[in-house]
Amino acid sequence: MKIGLVGNQNSGKTTLFNLLTGMNAKIGNWPGVTIEKKVGNLKNTDIEITDLPGIYSLSPYSMEEEISRKFIFEEKPDVIINIVDSTALERSLYLTTQLLELDTKVIVALNMADELEKKGIKIDESKLEKELGAKVLKISALKATGIDELVNEIKNAKTFAETKIYDAKLENAIENIKNKLTPNVHHKRFIAVKLLENDERFKELNMADIKTIAKNLSQNYETDLEETIATERYLFIEKAKKNSFKQSIKRESLSDKLDKVFLNKWLAFPIFVAIMFLVYYLSVGVIGSFTVDWVAGIMDLFGEKVSTFLSNVGTSEMINSLVVQGIIAGVGAVLGFVPQLIILFICISVLETTGYMSRIALLLDKLFRKIGLSGKSLIPFIVGSGCSVPGIMGTRIIENQDEREMTSILTPFIPCSAKLPIISLFAGYFFPENSGLISASLYFFAIIVIIVSAIIMKKFIYKNTSSTYIAELPEYKVPSIKYVAKDVFDKVVAFIKRAGSVILICSIAIWFLVSFSFNMEYNVNIEDSMLASIGNKISWIFEPMLGTKSWGATVSAIQGLVAKEQVVSSMAVINGLADDIEAGEEIFSSNGVFGFFTAASAYAFMVFNLFSAPCFGAIGAMKRELGGTKKMLKAVAFQTIFAWLLATLVYQIGSRIEQGIFSAADLIVVGAILLVVIVILIKKDKNKECAGCPYCADCNKK
Amino acid sequence: MKKIGDKCVLSDLKVGQKAKVLRLNETNKAIRRHLLDMGITRGTVVAVKKVAPMGDPIDIELRDYELCVCKADLDKIEVEVMG
Structure with a gap:
């Protein structure tokens, strides 16, 4: 039946x-x-x-x-x-x-x-x-x-x-x-x-x-x-x-009383910020990152034990490495996200079942709808500043499929915590006096990139959704623990199944390319590995943003796909150093592989790594939220091409400033022109709202 | 502020005011159907209950529940003020 x-x-x-x-x-x-x-x-x-x-x-x-x-x-x-x-x-x-x-x-x-x-x-x-x-x-x-x-x-x-x-x-x-x-x-x-x-x-x-x-x-x-x-x-x-x-007679409901506070003109936003801060703190802040380290520690221990066991039973070093550094590392990467996701999903489930999530959508709708996103899109962005994976998984809260997909693709543009080592390396070395300013500028860059990408996506890809907001406002309720527990459990299992497969397969693939040369020799130096050869062949792609061909930069960027922290350690290893060296003087030594970097190419390379395809974890999460491999690949292509264009633009302008061809004044003028273009693009969509409405005379919108 | 008997659009009303729906001028078929499905039909009495902190969307009460609608859509609903 x-x-x-x-x-x-x-x-x-x-x-x-x-x-x-x-x-x-x-x-x-x-x-x-x-x-x-x-x-x-x-x-x-x-x-x-x-x-x-x-x-x-x-x-x-x-x-x-x-x-x-x-x-x-x-x-x-x-x-x-x-x-x-x-x-x-x-x-x-x-x-x-x-x-x-x-x-x-x-x-x-x-x-x-x-x-x-x-x-x-x-x-x-x-x-x-x-x-x-x-x-x-x-x-x-x-x-x-x-x-x-x-x-x-x-x-x-x-x-x-x-x-x-x-x-x-x-x-x-x-x-x-x-x-x-x-x-x-x-x-x-x-x-x-x-x-x-x-x-x-x-x-x-x-x-x-x-x-x-x-x-x-x-x-x-x-x-x-x-x-x-x-x-x-x-x-x-x-x-x-x-x-x-x-x-019988209706008294003022509790929900109405609560909304007097939560939707209050003056209190609404401060309360919202406080609640968002709490969600951030719990899921990707101190508590969240503690769980990541904790799982990483457990996985390392487990890896060591397995490695010892395997060598004791006589497996070769290669298979040992495949299992420990390929498979267990890959699985560890998936499991590493799980505690954070549990915390995040609990926060989201509570926000949803109490009814506060609907109020968040109300608060931000006016702003976000201008670029084709939902008011709820802010939550994935905030969480994404800690880690994109829970951020992307958090887009579940958005009902409209197009808005949800757009948010999933835009969330990785926010610099996550794994990208911070990249920022501190490049900004710290090339802009020693202004490293703080440069770091902050990247976050503003990210916001502009999100707004521009959203407008582009809305205009060319998601042109059919009409911009509207019609939604029931539920009453505030006390969440049921049983409900929240089941909700969180279901979502985590779904993540492990869908995203986990992508992460695992890709981690093994990279391990393979790094460990072997094309002659199938095992345990080679990184410059002889398959990844380096591939890096050499495609290093011309990065030439417009670096000013030269560098297999080292190419390989580091590719290794960033496993985890963005790996970009820095990869650069260290390529320059013949231990993988935990993070000092700029050592990595950018003038006679080393990365001696060619200038401030302009440094900023450009940072921009590329920050906005290009995110780590496999985030890519896996995107596959889950976008519903399939095809869309996921399109999203990754969009992000990477956008990042490439941006990085190239940054280098071409930046290097000319370094050579004295452009000045800071030129930059400001160009920036102003871009701003005007963006504003015009946003305004143009507004005129669509007036079509078909006969009330021009009384309109309060002009 | 619109007075009783005035004919205007739903977005003209202030919090606490009640009105009777006269006409839906929304041309987008999906949005129009959604408004009808949610109960905004001719003759329905709606009351403006709350406003989002930035002024948009607006929360209206009808048929024993609350519905939030953006101003752009409320602009296209003709009503007659009842109180």
């Missing part, structure tokens, strides 16, 4: 799903999209339950709705459990009226029954059942009440007669269309209504005579049929509610 769990966002759907399936749910993605798909068996049965995305309607306009429709039509569930927030009955029943138009059996589960008394609400489920024409039960997923009755109902679900909710003319038209549909078509009533709404997805069924029925019908109403039908649904719901729902 197959069941679909359908309901609005914030209706307690996930809590109910967890309750019904326990730990046996499998989590993946719906094919082709980054929307989560959860399927599990009802405990102790082989009844399969699929958790569908939170939706408010079954229109043809969003990915979530399309997934749900597809599921209903193609996977043909036997029963649909419609979970309803009984404290928001009117809005919730809108989806219910559409589900009732299907042939599938529907059970309406009025959730949050425990809150009804608190709010002075009384619902008579038997009266509501008569009005709707479907089984209605009260449950509380949180307190686990009414669940046995629900399970019983599922096993013995009944079919009800069709409920006619529209006026006579509409119902007539629906019957006429139903008769025109071929006999083997399922969900005739649902399709008939959708055809009247001129639903794109049922175009093939929309024959000429059906179009005529629709045309004739629409002449009876002031608005088009899509609006008329929506209005009629709500009229029906209002009537059904009147007969079964009573609410």
Whole structure:
């Protein structure tokens, strides 16, 4: 038996799903999209339950709705459990009226029954059942009440007669269309209504005579049929509610009182900054980095033990190295992120379930929407300043797929803590008096890069999303520990599976290229390794930003893919030093491999390493969030090419300043021109908002 | 401030004011459908409850719940002020 769990966002759907399936749910993605798909068996049965995305309607306009429709039509569930927030009955029943138009059996589960008394609400489920024409039960997923009755109902679900909710003319038209549909078509009533709404997805069924029925019908109403039908649904719901729902006087809710503080004009931002600081401190600050070091320590110890064991049983040094320095190091890299991710996911889950996350989106929406991002995009950026991996994983909080993808690709542009050694090496040596200023300038650079990239991506890649904000504002709630724990567990497992594979394979690949020469000689000096030969062959790519061909710089940049800290240690090793040397005088010694660096090429190389493809950990995380290898590769290409262009620009201008061809004044003028260009690009998008709006005279936007 | 009986757009209202929806002028089909699905239909009574600290989006109360909508979309909803 197959069941679909359908309901609005914030209706307690996930809590109910967890309750019904326990730990046996499998989590993946719906094919082709980054929307989560959860399927599990009802405990102790082989009844399969699929958790569908939170939706408010079954229109043809969003990915979530399309997934749900597809599921209903193609996977043909036997029963649909419609979970309803009984404290928001009117809005919730809108989806219910559409589900009732299907042939599938529907059970309406009025959730949050425990809150009804608190709010002075009384619902008579038997009266509501008569009005709707479907089984209605009260449950509380949180307190686990009414669940046995629900399970019983599922096993013995009944079919009800069709409920006619529209006026006579509409119902007539629906019957006429139903008769025109071929006999083997399922969900005739649902399709008939959708055809009247001129639903794109049922175009093939929309024959000429059906179009005529629709045309004739629409002449009876002031608005088009899509609006008329929506209005009629709500009229029906209002009537059904009147007969079964009573609410005594509403006092000011706790949420309203809290919002007076959290959305207060003066307090909102300081409180937000404080909370963000806490999230940062916990996940990537002191506590987070402590866990990274702790895991690294454990992995080192484990590696040593395995190495000893392997040499004791007689394996060669090469296999020993493969296992310890390739595989265990790779696995260690994945596991190294796990404690940080756990902390981060706990923070995010708490922010979401308490309802504060919606307030964050409100706070920042106005600013971020200008460049095509969500207000929630700030959180991945803040976390990303510590480490991109949890930052990218944190983009889950953004509902809109395009905004989420853009944020995932932009997060690595923020300098993470692994990039700090690069900054302190280059800035410290080449700009000794201004190293602080130079370091700070890179963060501002990053912000500008993000804004410009966002605008470019919006204009050329994600041009179809309309910029809008329409979202329910949930009430503040106390988070459930059980819910948060399961949420965090699911997300971490998903990371290890999806991102872990990328990290592991790539770490082994780099180990291989560094350890062997093309003659398959093992344990060669780095200048004889395959990586160095490759570096030599492609060093011309870096010439425009360095002023010369350098296999050493090329190899170091490639090793930065494993972990950005490795750029510095790689340079040290290449210059014949121990890998933990970080002193500029030793690495940039004039007769050494990197003696050619000047201040201009140093800044350019820094820029490249900061903005090019992030480490494999972040690339793996991007694969998880973008939903596939193809998109991940495109993102990496975008970042690297952008970084290359920027670094080349920096060197070409910088070297000319060094040679006296350009002056600082030239730079300021060019900077001003760029700023004007950016502002024009942003302004141009604003004009799109005015198109189609006839209220110019009264407009308060000019 | 708009007075009772005035016809204007939803973004003109101040916190605490109530109005009846008259018309949806949104031309983008997906956005328009979303507004309808969320309950903003002709004759619905909405109340402006809260405003985001930067003035946009705006939180309106309707049908026993709260919906935040950006000003750009509220500009295209014609209403009649009720209080």
